[in-house]
Amino acid sequence: MKEMHPGTVDVLIIGGGNAALCAALMAREAGASVLLLEAAPREWRGGNSSHTRNLRCMHDAPQDVLTESYPEEEFWQDLLKVTGGVTNEKLARLAIRESSHCRDWMRKHGVNFQPSLSGTLHLSRTNAFFMGGGKALVNAYYRSAEALGVRIRYEAPVDRIELENGVFRAAWVGDERIAARACVMAAGGFESNREWLREAWGQNENGEWPADNFAIRGTRFNRGVLLKAMIDAGADMIGDPSQSHCVAIDARAPLYDGGICTRIDCVSLGIVVNKHAARFYDEGEDFWPKRYAIWGRLVAQQPGQIGFSIIDAKANGRFMPPVFPGATADTLEELARQLGIDEAAFVRTVGEYNAACHVGTFDHTVQDDCHTEGLSPAKTHWALPIDTPPFRGYALKPGITFTYLGLKVNEQAAVHFSDVPSPNLFVAGEMMAGNVLGKGYTAGVGMTIGTTFGRIAGAHAAAAARQGESHAIA
Amino acid sequence: MQSLEALAREATDLAAGRNLPALNADEAEVGRILQICNACRYCEGFCAVFPAMTRRLAFDKADVHYLANLCHNCGACLHACQYAPPHEFAVNVPQAMATVRARTYSDFAWPTGFGKLYRNNGVTVALAVAGGLALFLVLALMVQGTLFHTPLAGDFYAIFPHNLLVSMFAPVFLFAALALGIGVARFWREAAPGAASGAAIAETTHDVLRLTYLDGGHGQGCNNADDAFTLARRRYHHLTFYGFMLCFAATSVATLYHYVFGWEAPYAFTSLPVVLGTVGGIGLLIGPAGLFWLNLKRHPEHGDAAQKPMDRGFIALLFFTSLTGLALLAGRDTSAMGLLLAVHLGVVMGLFLTMPYGKFAHGFYRSAALLKWAIEKRRPNPVGVGSDG
Ligand SMILES: Cc1cc2nc3c(=O)[nH]c(=O)nc-3n(C[C@H](O)[C@H](O)[C@H](O)COP(=O)(O)OP(=O)(O)OC[C@H]3O[C@@H](n4cnc5c(N)ncnc54)[C@H](O)[C@@H]3O)c2cc1C
Ligand code: HEM
Ligand code: HEM
Ligand code: SF4
Ligand code: SF4
Numbered sequence: 001m002k003e004m005h006p007g008t009v010d011v012l013i014i015g016g017g018n019a020a021l022c023a024a025l026m027a028r029e030a031g032a033s034v035l036l037l038e039a040a041p042r043e044w045r046g047g048n049s050s051h052t053r054n055l056r057c058m059h060d061a062p063q064d065v066l067t068e069s070y071p072e073e074e075f076w077q078d079l080l081k082v083t084g085g086v087t088n089e090k091l092a093r094l095a096i097r098e099s100s101h102c103r104d105w106m107r108k109h110g111v112n113f114q115p116s117l118s119g120t121l122h123l124s125r126t127n128a129f130f131m132g133g134g135k136a137l138v139n140a141y142y143r144s145a146e147a148l149g150v151r152i153r154y155e156a157p158v159d160r161i162e163l164e165n166g167v168f169r170a171a172w173v174g175d176e177r178i179a180a181r182a183c184v185m186a187a188g189g190f191e192s193n194r195e196w197l198r199e200a201w202g203q204n205e206n207g208e209w210p211a212d213n214f215a216i217r218g219t220r221f222n223r224g225v226l227l228k229a230m231i232d233a234g235a236d237m238i239g240d241p242s243q244s245h246c247v248a249i250d251a252r253a254p255l256y257d258g259g260i261c262t263r264i265d266c267v268s269l270g271i272v273v274n275k276h277a278a279r280f281y282d283e284g285e286d287f288w289p290k291r292y293a294i295w296g297r298l299v300a301q302q303p304g305q306i307g308f309s310i311i312d313a314k315a316n317g318r319f320m321p322p323v324f325p326g327a328t329a330d331t332l333e334e335l336a337r338q339l340g341i342d343e344a345a346f347v348r349t350v351g352e353y354n355a356a357c358h359v360g361t362f363d364h365t366v367q368d369d370c371h372t373e374g375l376s377p378a379k380t381h382w383a384l385p386i387d388t389p390p391f392r393g394y395a396l397k398p399g400i401t402f403t404y405l406g407l408k409v410n411e412q413a414a415v416h417f418s419d420v421p422s423p424n425l426f427v428a429g430e431m432m433a434g435n436v437l438g439k440g441y442t443a444g445v446g447m448t449i450g451t452t453f454g455r456i457a458g459a460h461a462a463a464a465a466r467q468g469e470s471h472a473i474a
Numbered sequence: 475m476q477s478l479e480a481l482a483r484e485a486t487d488l489a490a491g492r493n494l495p496a497l498n499a500d501e502a503e504v505g506r507i508l509q510i511c512n513a514c515r516y517c518e519g520f521c522a523v524f525p526a527m528t529r530r531l532a533f534d535k536a537d538v539h540y541l542a543n544l545c546h547n548c549g550a551c552l553h554a555c556q557y558a559p560p561h562e563f564a565v566n567v568p569q570a571m572a573t574v575r576a577r578t579y580s581d582f583a584w585p586t587g588f589g590k591l592y593r594n595n596g597v598t599v600a601l602a603v604a605g606g607l608a609l610f611l612v613l614a615l616m617v618q619g620t621l622f623h624t625p626l627a628g629d630f631y632a633i634f635p636h637n638l639l640v641s642m643f644a645p646v647f648l649f650a651a652l653a654l655g656i657g658v659a660r661f662w663r664e665a666a667p668g669a670a671s672g673a674a675i676a677e678t679t680h681d682v683l684r685l686t687y688l689d690g691g692h693g694q695g696c697n698n699a700d701d702a703f704t705l706a707r708r709r710y711h712h713l714t715f716y717g718f719m720l721c722f723a724a725t726s727v728a729t730l731y732h733y734v735f736g737w738e739a740p741y742a743f744t745s746l747p748v749v750l751g752t753v754g755g756i757g758l759l760i761g762p763a764g765l766f767w768l769n770l771k772r773h774p775e776h777g778d779a780a781q782k783p784m785d786r787g788f789i790a791l792l793f794f795t796s797l798t799g800l801a802l803l804a805g806r807d808t809s810a811m812g813l814l815l816a817v818h819l820g821v822v823m824g825l826f827l828t829m830p831y832g833k834f835a836h837g838f839y840r841s842a843a844l845l846k847w848a849i850e851k852r853r854p855n856p857v858g859v860g861s862d863g
Contacts, residue, residue, distance in 0.1 A: 043560055051556050053516055112692040114519035118528045131692055132554030133516030139553060139701040254563075259556050261513035317857050321531050323513040 009035040009151070010465035011458070012171055012180035014158045014226065016040060017047030018134070018447055019186035019429025021141035022454030023461065024150045025109055027184070030462035034150045035180070037173065039157035039187070039221045046138035047188050048218035048402065048430070048446075051259040053117070053134060054127040055451060056444030058100040065113045068125045072096050075126075078442055086438030094411055095436055098452040103128060106451070110140030119320050122289060127444040134447075157221070158187070161229050161425075166417040168425040181465035182424040184457040185415070186450075189403035189430045190224020191244060192216050192256065197400065200242045206303060210398070213305035215249060217399045220256040227405060227431065236408035236416040239434025244403045245441050246296030251306060251395035252324050264394045265319040267295060268382050269364070270311035271353055272396070274302040277336065277345035279353065284371070284381035288319075293441055296398040307396040308339050310350070313388040318364060326392040335391045354385035402446065406434035413457035424464040426457035495535050500573045504542060505533040507570050510563055517551040519691040522847045523567070524551075529855050536665035539578045543661070543843035545571035546687040548696030549776045550703075559775065572778035579835045582664075584656035591831035596783025599791055599828050606823030610634075610816035621813045628740030628806035633815055636732070646826045653830035658838045667849040674848035681848075682841050685711055699771045707768050714761030714792060715837075720754025721796070740806060751799065758796035762789045788833035794821050 011027040013020050016038025028034045038045050058075045059066050075096045079087055103113065112131035116124035123129075130137045146152065160172035161183075170179040190196045194211070201211040231237060253262035268288045272295075273279055281298050285291055299307040329335040336346035353375060360369035362384055370383045407415050407427045414421035429450040436449050497505055508527055511517065518524040523545050530537055547568050557563035580589030591598045614621060614633060626632050670678075681687065688696045688708040695705035728747040731737040741747050766789045769782065798818035805814045828834070 112519075112690075112694075114691070117515045117518050118525070119515065129519075130516075131519040132550060133514075133556060135556045136516075136550075136554035136701075143702055257556070257561060259514070260516075261510055261557070263513075317531055321509070321512045323510050325509075 009033045009178075009180045010182065010469075011035075011461045012178060012183045013037065013186065013458075014171060014183065015047065015186035015188065015429070015431075016045045016152075016154075017186065017188060017429060017450070018049035018052070018137065018141070019431075019450035019454035019457075020047075020184070021049075021138065021145060022451050023184040023186055023426075023428055023458030024145050025141065025148065026455045026458030027462040027465075028145065028148045028150050028458075030459055032182075032462035032465050034145075035178070036145065036150055036152045037156040037158055037171065037178070038152065038154050040154065040219065042154045044219065044221065045142070045154060046135060046219075047222060049450065050135040050138045051133075051218050051257070052130070052137075052447050053260065054123065054129040054444045055447035056099060056126055056442065057103065057128050057448070058096050060100075063103075065115045065128050066125065070126050072100075075099075079436070079445070082440035082442045083438050084440065086440075088435050091409070091411065092436045094456075095449050095452040098455070099448045102451050102455065105455070106137075109144040111137050112140075123443055157225070159225055159229075161185075161226065161233065163233055163425070166415075166420060166422045166425070168422065181468040182426070182461040184413075184426045184428055184454075184461045185226050185230075185407075185431055186427070186429040186454060186457070187226045187431060188219070188222030188224075189244075190227055190405065191218065191222055191400045191403050192220045193223040196224055196228075197244070197403075200244070200403075201300070202242075204301075208303075208305070210300045210305050213397055214246070214300070215253045215258055215262075215397060215399045216256045217247075217249065217253075217258055217260075217262070217401050218256070222430070224403070224405075227407070230407055230415065234417055236419065237405065238408045238432075239404040239406045239438055241403075241405040243405075243439065245293060245401040246300060246398050247293055247401060248295035248299045248307065248309075248396040249399035250322060250324055251397040253397070253399060258399065261323040262399065263292065263320070264309050264322055264396055265292070266311050266315055266322075266394070267292070267309050269315035269318055269384075270309060270386060271350070271379065272307050272309050273341070273346065273349055274308075275304050275306050275341055277341045277349050279349060279377060280307075282377050282380050284379045284383055286367070286381075289443075295396070296400075299396050300398040305397055308341065309394045309396055310335070310386060311392050312386045313390055314384060315392075322394060324394075326394045328390045328392050330389040330391070332386075332391060335393050339393045339395065350386050353379070353383075354387060357383045357385045359384060401441075402430055402433075404434045404438065406430070406432045408432075409435055409453070411456070412460045413453045414460070424461070424468060426461050426464075428453040428457040497535055497538065498577075500570070500577060501535060501538045504538045504570045504574050507565050507567055508533050508538075508541070510557060510565055511551075511567065514557070516556070517554060517567075520550040520554075521546060521548065521687045521691060522844070522851075523571075526847055526850065529850065529857055531857055538574055539661065539664060540843055540846055542571045542574035543578060543839045544847055545575070546685075546696070546840070547572055547777050548688050548690065548707075549773065550690050550697055552773070552776055553697050553701035566775060568777055569775065572781060575836070575839070576778065576781050576784070578661060578839065579657070579831075582657040582660040583831065584653050584660070588653070588831055591828075592784070594783070595781075595828075595832050596787045599784075599787035599824065599832060602827040603791065603794075603821055603824030606827065607817060607820030609823065610820040611813075614812050614816040618812060621816070622809045623812050625807055625809050626811060628811065630739055630806075630811075630815055633812045634819070636738075639819070643823070643826065646823065650826050650829040654835060654838055657830065657835065658842050661839055662842050662846075665846075667846045668853070670845060670849050671852065674845065674852060677848045678841065678845040681844050682837075685715075697773070697776065698768050699773055706764065710761050710764030710768065712761070713757040714765060717754045717757025717759075717761050717796070718792065720750050721758060721799070722754075724748070724751035724754060748803065752803065755796045755800045755803075758792055759800070762793040762796075765789050766793070784833050788828075791821070791825050791828070795825050 010032035011034045013024045013036040024036045113128050114131040156173050158171045162170040168183040170177050197211040249262040327338040332347050333343045336343040356372035356375035358373045367381045372379045372383050409432045413426045415425045433449045551567045557565040580592035583589035694703040724747045798821050802814040802818045
């Protein structure tokens with residue numbers, strides 16, 4: 001057969017982020033010849049992985065940068081809680097166990113770890129941080145892959161997969177056909193496909209298409225081309241296609257790749273109003289780390305998909321400094337003017353809130369007793385009147401982190417067609433994260449899933465290629 | 475890019491609002507970048523700059539000067555930065571820091587007007603060396619009438635009397651030390667962090683002597699041509715630094731011999747000054763050669779391209795000081811000794827003359843910044859930000 005000539009690669013990897021690189025390295029280590037196709041040009045390589053900072057790791061005792069212990073059961077309970085049970089226990093526990101020992105392998109390929117960053121003490125037990133962040137990790141993997149002889153092609157977006165009864169044959173980049181004995185797809189979610197997002201979020205009662213006002217926190221290259229192709233090919237899917245992880249970010253954030261620094265972390269220290277200067281949710285419901293992920297959706301539901309986080313001088317220095325300076329004014333009227341919201345309504349909202357504040361002992365480190373009385377919606381903790389100039393305001397808009405739709409897999413990371421696993425087509429990372437994380441999120445679990453299933457997919461793809469070859473010879 | 479300009483302006487206004495001297499464009503660029511870094515913090519593990527940054531919410535002139543000199547230009551945070559060009563945030567920490575760093579040398583320079591010599595520093599160095607060479611060659615000719623002579627068995631003072639040399643080098647050297655000292659003192663005073671404890675001094679000494687912040691925070695080194703880490707820069711710098719120190723020690727020992735013990739040069743090849751000088755001299759050949767090679771291969775976005783003439787001029791000066799010294803040692807019993815001596819002294823004169831107005835300043839300003847950091851980090855953090863997701 002023509003395809004079996006030595007020019008055909010054993011394992012084709014589609015994607016260039018963490019999951020793809022883990023798969024490529026494992027396949028190469030297993031002796032397979034590997035070609036990796038990254039849609040982005042070199043300077044934008046690495047997908048959302050280059051914006052990450054840590055992965056969540058199980059450990060039974062303190063481990064280099066990780067404090068105390070984080071046993072399997074606790075990790076599993078955390079996952080169960082954030083997903084509300086929308087998870088697959090077998091696959092989840094696989095990822096959890098893998099996370100307890102994958103870091104030695106990561107180090108071997110050049111990844112360095114550091115203790116939790118300042119301002120993230122609450123993650124020092126559960127999450128191992130990458131020194132220099134995800135881009136440093138991605139750089140290290142590319143260096144290692146190149147040194148091991150993985151062939152890498154940038155600006156090679158795959159737009160079509162050629163299948164034969166659930167068996168992978170080739171990928172198409174434009175009109176170029178690239179055949180391989182096995183394939184790992186790790187091309188991320190569909191979060192940067194604006195049309196698809198628009199369709200997923202639909203139209204609201206005011207006739208707006210909310211998704212048109214979203215920023216994409218990560219890469220512009222995750223357009224869900226392969227997800228669509230797989231849906232069309234009849235692959236088994238998992239995860240709610242209409243859902244995405246969505247946080248409130250600075251409205252001045254760029255359309256793509258704003259990453260972590262555009263977050264606004266002062267919500268619980270003040271109030272949030274919409275463009276009509278009305279409050280719409282309890283800003284003090286819970287600790288910010290536990291709540292930041294709901295505010296994207298909350299803002300998305302407001303008219304114009306915009307909100308304004310308002311604080312006064314008392315909040316200064318109590319939250320991670322934001323990337324853009326906020327609007328700053330000595331009077332509420334002036335602040336409203338700067339933010340472009342109705343002055344009278346804004347002053348009224350703040351006045352009502354201030355009057356309702358029942359100040360006890362303010363303490364941002366516990367769920368304190370400062371709350372509002374007789375106000376709707378209430379602010380249940382950390383409610384201090386907004387009365388000390390200068391006042392500050394930050395405009396917020398929804399930022400999409402990732403989407404949940406994915407391909408159903410088994411413990412070999414194989415793609416399924418009508419419940420039958422493909423012998424040589426595998427999938428890893430965001431494209432299948434929905435198996436473990438069907439809903440919700442907890443810091444660092446995206447990289448845990450990507451690393452685990454990237455490694456599994458790479459190893460099995462190498463084995464499948466070997467098998468395919470021996471079959472062909474026999 | 476309009477939004478960037480607006481940001482820079484706001485940073486300037488912010489500083490002005492607090493009645494501080496307004497930041498110039500280069501300083502404002504550092505302020506703009508640090509505001510992004512402070513919201514990101516991914517690079518905290520690489521060096522001291524980021525932990526120092528997180529102790530601040532805004533960056534005034536003094537902060538920017540301090541952090542720019544704390545930066546070792548290792549490049550790690552450029553290659554790891556998710557906001558580096560072509561991203562529209564265009565974060566390039568080492569470049570912004572390098573630009574300000576060079577300006578601090580000239581802004582703090584004493585006498586004030588001499589700071590200009592830092593600009594077009596390549597030319598300054600070339601002129602100083604040419605002047606030094608001309609001076610000693612002409613002197614040699616005036617003393618002897620010819621550049622060659624019958625071998626003198628290494629009797630340097632037959633060519634240039636000892637007192638003549640002292641009267642020329644001592645004032646220049648003392649002036650260089652004074653000028654550098656005043657510059658660094660001005661830098662220190664701009665935001666004095668308080669008294670240094672013994673522990674702070676010990677830590678600084680350690681960080682200076684080991685060049686801790688060229689190790690990348692993980693021990694694998696800094697970046698040079700690309701995102702791979704290398705210890706080469708640190709090692710070549712060690713050869714340069716310790717080579718220089720040994721040469722300096724050799725000269726000091728020789729001075730002691732001369733004045734305290736009354737032993738006059740030439741000293742035997744196995745004598746302490748010559749051994750120190752030879753070992754140091756070899757380090758000062760290999761080190762600068764390696765640094766030069768690395769400088770040529772440096773990633774184009776890494777550091778401030780406008781300073782390459784200053785860096786390379788200084789590297790060349792060190793290399794030739796050593797080369798001419800070693801040549802003099804090798805040829806001290808020949809008839810060319812006078813010529814070799816004149817050339818060595820000319821180059822050394824060029825080095826001394828440009829010492830306070832060139833790359834040499836970096837060692838002093840960096841050491842001072844490291845001491846500031848060692849003092850500051852032992853104080854309670856003035857910023858206690860809450861945590862996030
Ligand atoms: C701002 C931000 C911060 C985050 N922080 C963390 C964190 O700290 N910890 C954590 O665990 N998770 C974090 N996440 C989530 C994390 O990024 C993802 O879970 C993880 O990166 C997914 O890895 P991946 O390899 O599947 O996808 P990606 O890293 O997104 O890689 C997808 C790759 O596929 C390429 N590609 C796309 N389409 C094609 C195509 N058709 N052909 C070829 N190539 C294609 C893309 O160019 C890209 O290289 C964060 C996400 C964001 C946006
Ligand atoms: C006051 C300034 C200086 C004077 C008068 C001076 C003079 C000399 C003399 C006379 C020698 C020959 C020694 C011998 O052959 O025994 C020599 C050698 C040498 N000099 Fe200098 N020098 C000076 C500064 C420097 C400096 C600053 C450096 C480098 C940092 C340097 C590096 C060397 C080296 C490497 C040698 C050869 C090794 C040796 O002989 O010790 N010199 N110098
Ligand atoms: C006698 C003292 C010193 C000498 C002769 C010396 C020499 C040099 C030279 C030649 C370079 C190369 C320039 C380049 O291409 O980058 C350099 C760079 C550097 N030096 Fe030194 N140095 C001295 C002291 C110090 C000290 C004390 C420190 C630290 C506290 C230091 C830190 C650095 C760093 C970090 C660089 C590389 C960064 C850059 O490009 O600016 N040096 N030095
Ligand atoms: S250099 Fe870039 S990655 Fe590093 S802290 Fe600054 S903004 Fe973040
Ligand atoms: S270049 Fe190196 S030393 Fe300078 S700030 Fe970046 S990481 Fe720190």
